[in-house]
Amino acid sequence: MNFADLKILLTQLKRTNACPRCTYAYNDESMEIVGLVDGCHVLLNATCPNCKWESCLRITANDKAFHRKQKSIKPADLKPQGEPANEHISKDELLDFHNFLKNFDGNFVEKINPNKP
Secondary structure (H helix, E strand, C coil): CCHHHHHHHHHHHHHHCECCCCCCECCHHHEEEEEEECCCEEEEEEECCCCCCEEEEEEECCCHHHHHHCCCCCHHHCCCCCCCCCCCCCHHHHHHHHHHHHHCCCCHHHHHCCCCC
């Protein structure tokens, strides 16, 4: 899948898909490419501009002829949007995460809302 095909695909998705929660239409800013696999599977994160509900979309091109003739897009070919992620993880951050996981009991509700009984 080349960049032009990907752009057409995103335009089609915006036209045919809406937020499953409030049915508001997605726009360019609300869709983010998370990854590409084998040049034929696209993973998207779509955030509703209205209610902020996040959806994960997987799009797959299933035409074998399409796979043979298309050049894959590498993630490095895509221009990042917004601030770049910090690639370096310090030793202290890794140890903090290790200690968090070692003491974590699996209760996400308690971690998200520690004041809620």
